[in-house]
Structures are given as structure tokens and as C-alpha cells.
Amino acid sequence: MITPDLITRSNRSTLSLSILKDGQIVVKAPLKLSNERIQKFVFEKQAWIREKLTIIENNRQKYEEVISYRRFMLFGNQYSLKLSSAVKKIETAKSDLVIYMPASTENDKILSKLKAWYKKQAKTILEERVNYLSSILKLRPNTVRISDSKGRWGSCNSRGNISLNFRVIMLEPAVIDYVIVHELCHLVEMNHSKRFWNLVNSFLPSAPSAKNKIKEFGFLLGLF
Numbered sequence: 001m002i003t004p005d006l007i008t009r010s011n012r013s014t015l016s017l018s019i020l021k022d023g024q025i026v027v028k029a030p031l032k033l034s035n036e037r038i039q040k041f042v043f044e045k046q047a048w049i050r051e052k053l054t055i056i057e058n059n060r061q062k063y064e065e066v067i068s069y070r071r072f073m074l075f076g077n078q079y080s081l082k083l084s085s086a087v088k089k090i091e092t093a094k095s096d097l098v099i100y101m102p103a104s105t106e107n108d109k110i111l112s113k114l115k116a117w118y119k120k121q122a123k124t125i126l127e128e129r130v131n132y133l134s135s136i137l138k139l140r141p142n143t144v145r146i147s148d149s150k151g152r153w154g155s156c157n158s159r160g161n162i163s164l165n166f167r168v169i170m171l172e173p174a175v176i177d178y179v180i181v182h183e184l185c186h187l188v189e190m191n192h193s194k195r196f197w198n199l200v201n202s203f204l205p206s207a208p209s210a211k212n213k214i215k216e217f218g219f220l221l222g223l224f
Contacts, residue, residue: 001042001043002050003025004017004027005026007028007029008026008027008029009028009029010028010030013030017045017049019053021218021219021221022222023057025049027042055215056219059217060219066220069111069223072099072114075171075172075173076171076173076175079098080097081098083100083102083105084100085102086100087101087102088102090102090113118169118170119166125169126164126169127144129176129180133180137203141160142161145162146163147163148165148166149165149221152165153179156184162186162187163183164180167220170217170220171214174209174210175210175217178206178210178211
């Protein structure tokens, strides 16, 4: 039997099980719930756990070079990184899927400079896309902020402020639009009710596919 990596207890009234991006299995349980009941609960979830762990492992193998920072995602494509004396700042070549970085960059500064570049690109690209989509949907946020969250792609608060993770630009364009439309729809429905999903799907018919696709890329949130 697959057993949990972590069991936490609190004053909660329900029992839950989740699998983190790294494959860690976490159970949250009420304070007085017996270990036997927890074990029974985990046993009943074995098929689901195996399915999720298989997906995580397949993604780990599929994107091994991305996870190990040998390749880098941008708009759903995997780019190699090359140091070049021909560039004075980071540049991309979509034709051969290469990110060029100045040859003078110190090895221990490569990732930090690349992260800063991603953030700068994200601010321009995502803000422009939000403006475009919000004009079509007639849903305008108060502000748009680029975040560095390790736990979510985006968020929207009750004041109409939207946050988008800079790593969103690593996703393919259709999934980027899904993330943005998802948050814009929260300006109307601050929940994940049926009405919310109906709104998302009415604006973006490809949303169900993108919603399923984005699950494959949860590991990107742990990069940098």
C-alpha cells in the first residue's frame, strides 16, 4: 500500500488527501481521528494515488531537461541556452529555439539573470494580453501585477486586482489565455461555482482542454 509522506492534524472536521507537485502525499485529518480510519481512507484512494503519481513521474521524465535547467520553456516550447559574444542582452531565436545570453555572464549568475528576463518579458506580454482579452470580454481589472508565487498561476481579489505568475509565459498561448480568462471571470464570480465555469467556457470554448493541459505543467511553478 502506498502510504502518506505527511499527516497533519488540526481542528478541521474533514479528512483530505493531496499530492504535491513533487509527488509528496499529504493527508490532513481532524485531531481525534484514529490512525485506523486514516489508513482506511488512504487505502480507498490507492487507485487515484497511483494515477496521479504516474502522471507526475511521466511529466518528470518528459521534462527532465527543463526541471534540471538544461532547457527552458517559453510559449510551450523548450529552448536551449547558449552564451554568445554576439549579443549584449538576452535574446531569443524562435527559428532554432535558442535563448542567447551574453558570453560575459558569470556561471553563478545565469539563472538569476534569466529569471529577471522572464519577469520583464512577462510584464510586457501578459499585461498586453490582459488588455486585449479584457476589451473583448468587457471585464477590466483594477490592476495587473506580475507575481512570483510557487503555488498558483494567478489570482484575483475582491478589489478587482489580478496577479499573474511570471511563469505563465512558459505555457503555450492557448493555456496563457485560459489563465487570464480564468482570472478575469473572477471579477464577476469570486468562486469556482458552476456559474463561474459556465462563464469561463462561454468566453473561451477551449477552456476545458486548457484546464486539463495546465495540470501537466504544475512543476514549472517550482522553477527558479
